[in-house]
Amino acid sequence: MEILTQYPQYEFVQSDEFLFDAADDIIYYSEPDLDHEQGQIALLHEVSHAELNHFDYSSDLELVVMECRAWQRTRELAKVHELSIDEVYISDCLAGYSTWLEDRATCPDCQNFSLQTSDDTYHCFRCCTRWRITTDALDRLHQEKITTQKHSPSRG
């Protein structure tokens, strides 16, 4: 596969999916899918993550921004390799991420788009509700409200 030989700086390992493992600097790819343009684009997308040094993200928003940048880079690489890129597919991917973010960041009480304060905790700056993101056994997302402790009356 021509694309693989053009990025000797990365290690490519056959797998059943396309994935960039930043911890080990390995790009996993699905060999049979490379027969199709869509598979080649998927490979370039993982190369983009590698090139952009996408290692870790500190918030859900950052993850979505990283995906956006990776697709931007994928568009450039597609040009280099003379591949046509399916914009509908890209916008579907990004729409999926933004829905994912919205489901997590929308305040369950007042629907305000809110700030993430730690790994799994959000805080609405309008109504002060705090919630944690949890997933159940079926991987469905839940916003679990964190009850704020009543302020103890001031002692003078």
Ligand SMILES: [Zn+2]
């Ligand atoms: Zn990606």
Ligand SMILES: [Zn+2]
């Ligand atoms: Zn709120």
